[in-house]
Amino acid sequence: MSTTSQPHVTQPPSSPARDRGGPAQPLLTVHNLRKYFPVREGILNRTVGHIQAVDDVSFSVMKGETLGIVGESGCGKSTLARLLMHLVPPDAGELIFDGEAVHAPDGMSLRELRRNVQMVFQDSYSSLNPRMPVQDSIAYGPRVHGAEPAAARALARDFLWAVGLDPELFGPRYPHELSGGQKQRVNVARALALGPRLVILDEAVSALDKSVEAQVLNLLMELTQQVHPTYRFSSHDLNAA
DSSP: OOSSSOOOOOOOTTOOOOTOOOTTTEEEEEEEEEEEEEEHHHHHHHHEEEEEEEEEEEOOOEOOEEEEEEOOSSHHHHHHHHTTSSSSSSSSEEETTTTTTTTTTTTOOOOHHHHEEEEEOSSSSOOOOOOSHHHHHHHHHHHHHHHHHHHHHHHHHHHHTTTOHHHHHHHOOOOOOOHHHHHHHHHHHHHTOOOEEEEESSSSSTTTOOHHHHHHHHHHHHHHHHHEEEEEEEOOOOTOO
């Protein structure tokens, strides 16, 4: 970890429009979101019941706010996070992002949603490509969304600095060469490199020991002063929340 001063973090060149509805409008509104998973058995694979992972959930997240969702393991927090990213299709319900309905006619497309919303997963290792140096992993998202390769690499370096990792030292490394806390810092950098308006943190510190957990949580708080994201944070640990 570097202790030298960190440069100002630049935003990606194609940052999305901000505050379409003004500061008083919620950034994300969820109406009656539902997801049931079928329980199947036998050689005929018959449905014999359903697991109610997310059942009629509604909430709003204001711009600049951190919303904490706390519950025991298995209660549906990760499913809810994936529903917000449309990684899992909902059975019912509606998502509204800054006044625009998501994945609706004349609404916000899934590509635009994922340009505005990024996620830090619980498993810091499996969420990184093991065959890709971490600097390339961070630069990948901006390149997919239109950044020039040189600009994407510059963003990756900036965000490695922002999360306390020297890009000269850590940028060329592969995930297996990093500790758990370092991998999760890379995941935070990757999420922020697109300049998202909302960052979903799904049990992002639960796999870390307490000292590293505190470092990552402090890092997330410090980054609000640089890139001003809105956080949606889920955890089974009330103290962490």
